[in-house]
Amino acid sequence: MNFKEYCFKKSLWVFHFGGASCNNCDIEILDCLTPRYDIERFGMQLVGSIRHADVLLVNGSINRKDRQRLLEIYNQAAKPILVVAVGACGCTGGIFADGNTFAGPVDKIIPVDAYIPGCPPKPEAIIAGLVRLLNK
Amino acid sequence: MGKELLYYLVFPGFIFLAFVGGLFSWADRKISAWVQFRKGPPLLQPFYDFFKLLLVKETILPSRGSKLTFLLAPVFGLAGALLSGIMILLPAFGLRQGFSGDVIVIFYMLTIPSLTYIIGALAAGNPLASVGASREVKLVISYELTFLLAIAAIISKSGMVTGLHQIIAVQQSQGAFAGSFSGILLVAVFVLCIQAKLGFVPFDMAEAETEITHGCFIEYSGAAYSLIKLTKYMMLFILPAFLCAMLLGGFRFNGIGFLWAFLKLIGVLLLITLIRNTNPRIRIDQAMRFFLIWMNLLVIVAIILDYFNF
Numbered sequence: 124m125n126f127k128e129y130c131f132k133k134s135l136w137v138f139h140f141g142g143a144s145c146n147n148c149d150i151e152i153l154d155c156l157t158p159r160y161d162i163e164r165f166g167m168q169l170v171g172s173i174r175h176a177d178v179l180l181v182n183g184s185i186n187r188k189d190r191q192r193l194l195e196i197y198n199q200a201a202k203p204i205l206v207v208a209v210g211a212c213g214c215t216g217g218i219f220a221d222g223n224t225f226a227g228p229v230d231k232i233i234p235v236d237a238y239i240p241g242c243p244p245k246p247e248a249i250i251a252g253l254v255r256l257l258n259k
Numbered sequence: 260m261g262k263e264l265l266y267y268l269v270f271p272g273f274i275f276l277a278f279v280g281g282l283f284s285w286a287d288r289k290i291s292a293w294v295q296f297r298k299g300p301p302l303l304q305p306f307y308d309f310f311k312l313l314l315v316k317e318t319i320l321p322s323r324g325s326k327l328t329f330l331l332a333p334v335f336g337l338a339g340a341l342l343s344g345i346m347i348l349l350p351a352f353g354l355r356q357g358f359s360g361d362v363i364v365i366f367y368m369l370t371i372p373s374l375t376y377i378i379g380a381l382a383a384g385n386p387l388a389s390v391g392a393s394r395e396v397k398l399v400i401s402y403e404l405t406f407l408l409a410i411a412a413i414i415s416k417s418g419m420v421t422g423l424h425q426i427i428a429v430q431q432s433q434g435a436f437a438g439s440f441s442g443i444l445l446v447a448v449f450v451l452c453i454q455a456k457l458g459f460v461p462f463d464m465a466e467a468e469t470e471i472t473h474g475c476f477i478e479y480s481g482a483a484y485s486l487i488k489l490t491k492y493m494m495l496f497i498l499p500a501f502l503c504a505m506l507l508g509g510f511r512f513n514g515i516g517f518l519w520a521f522l523k524l525i526g527v528l529l530l531i532t533l534i535r536n537t538n539p540r541i542r543i544d545q546a547m548r549f550f551l552i553w554m555n556l557l558v559i560v561a562i563i564l565d566y567f568n569f
Contacts, residue, residue: 131315133307158296163288166304171472174319174480177311201317201480 131177131203132257134166138176140196143219144183147243148210152180154246162250165257178205178256181229184212184219190226197233205256206235209249211242266355271348273341280492281305283528287495290532305492309485318481324384332379333479333486339371340493347497350424351504352512359422362410365501369456372490373399376465376475379487383478391474394543395458395465401550402455402462408558409448413505416441416565427509435508441564446506448554448561450530453498455546457491459531461538462546470540499527 124132141149155162156169170176173196185193197206208229211217216228229235236259239252266272284305292299320326346365349355373395380392414421416436417429436442455462466474476487503509503523510520541549 126310127314130307130310133301134304134311161292161297161299163292163300164298166300166307171468172477174478175473175476175484177316199319201319203315203317 135177135205135253135257136168136170136175137178137180138170138173138196138200140179140181140193142181142183142185142189142193142212144210144212148182148213151243151246152182152209152249155249160246160250162253165253167253173200176200176204178207178253179233180207180209182209182213184216184222185226185229185232186219186222186224187226190232193229193232205237206233207237207239207252207256208235209239209252210244211240214238214240217242266349267341267345271352271354272345276341276344276348276493276496277489280489280494280496281309283495283499284492286525286528287532287535290529291536294533294536305488309488309492312480312485312488313482316481316484318483319478321382321384321478325382328382329379329478330483332375332382333483333490336372336375336379336490337486337493339368339375340490340497343368343371344493344497344500347423347501347504350422350427351500351509353510355424357422357424359420359425362414362421362423362426362505365423366407366410369498369501370399370403372494373456376487379479380475380477385478387471388475388477390471391465391467391477395475397543397547398455398462398465401547402452402554405448405550405554405558406452406456408555408562409445409452410505412441412445412558412562412565415562423504427504430508431511435506437506437508439565440569441561442506444557444561444564446502448557449502449506450527450534451550451554453502453527454531454534455550456498457494457531459535461534461541463540464543464546467540495528496524499524499531502527 139152154160179197179200181193197204206229208214212219213229216225219225226232237252237256239249241248269275285300285302288304289299321329343365346357346361346368350357350361377392377395380388380395413426413436417426420426420429430436437446458466466476471477476484479487507523510516512520
């Protein structure tokens with residue numbers, strides 16, 4: 124592993140995009156920042172601006188209006204950017220997959236690097252998914 | 260000539276400032292983590308962040324707004340931080356005498372990073388960056404007067420000498436200024452000014468992450484943002500060192516003096532970080548009132564106390 128790649132993997136800054144979510148995944152994602160799980164140990168931080176982000180964390184079902192915003196956010200990001208789909212809705216559409224306003228799971232809109240299934244996934248599962256992503 | 264270059268580029272210049280500033284930034288994040296019962300990041304985390312931004316990430320230029328100004332602002336900010344750091348550390352480490360009146364020059368140099376943040380944000384053409392820039396302007400207006408008054412009070416305490424080297428010499432012969440009543444008031448004012456200069460909570464309204472998403476820095480990415488990060492690391496070391504030199508008796512580098520210098524710097528950093536972690540963000544009008552009325556009043560009380568030799 125060369126120096127550039129090592130620095131990138133040691134300092135992933137995460138931008139959280141919530142689609143039409145039921146908020147369960149949002150709560151579990153925020154759990155990762157709490158004293159018990161503390162992903163800052165691995166150098167990960169939540170950032171407020173997509174320009175600073177290295178990981179785009181998408182959760183919730185993506186409906187037609189979210190689709191445009193997700194594309195816009197993805198195009199605004201500084202490359203290289205990794206995309207992680209969190210939860211059943213982000214990965215496949217979950218119970219909303221047959222809905223009228225549903226505009227496809229995340230990987231139909233932008234390329235996805237890692238999937239973390241679950242409804243909602245446990246914080247341990249989210250950290251395991253991020254570790255998989257780091258070791259990829 | 261070779262010695263000058265060594266001073267500016269290696270010690271106590273660019274490399275030393277960047278390295279120690281990065282370690283201070285790590286200490287700040289680690290102390291924050293301990294306050295919140297977390298583990299915190301590894302020791303080299305600030306350097307990973309810096310090199311990731313510098314080497315890996317793409318730099319995006321604003322489509323509307325001035326591209327050249329946007330890119331040059333962080334460079335000038337870094338230069339301002341570097342020059343003020345050298346001007347403070349050469350007399351504080353006893354390497355150079357400096358010149359009479361260099362405290363005033365240092366005061367001007369220390370405002371350059373804030374000014375370049377404002378210029379860069381206004382060149383970005385983003386509405387949230389403009390909000391951040393407007394708040395930063397108001398914050399600079401409110402704390403600079405207090406900061407200047409505090410420096411004037413220190414100059415009057417040291418018997419009207421205006422060189423940093425002479426101020427340190429007066430303190431080392433008569434005891435640190437922080438040992439008197441007026442000195443304690445001045446330390447309190449100085450620490451709060453440092454808090455505002457660094458943009459830490461409670462005065463982080465210019466880059467409020469949760470409110471206007473990094474405000475001034477919202478459009479910066481890649482190498483330009485890495486220079487801003489480096490400027491912030493350097494300022495986190497320079498300002499506590501300036502406080503130690505002006506009020507806490509400077510540094511002595513012989514035997515136990517090393518330990519004292521380290522403890523002084525870490526103590527100031529601990530104080531700043533604890534204030535940051537135990538306070539909410541205040542609004543810009545509250546910050547202006549806080550500095551323009553209460554802090555100025557405190558400095559004037561300190562000057563009057565000093566006049567009566569307390």
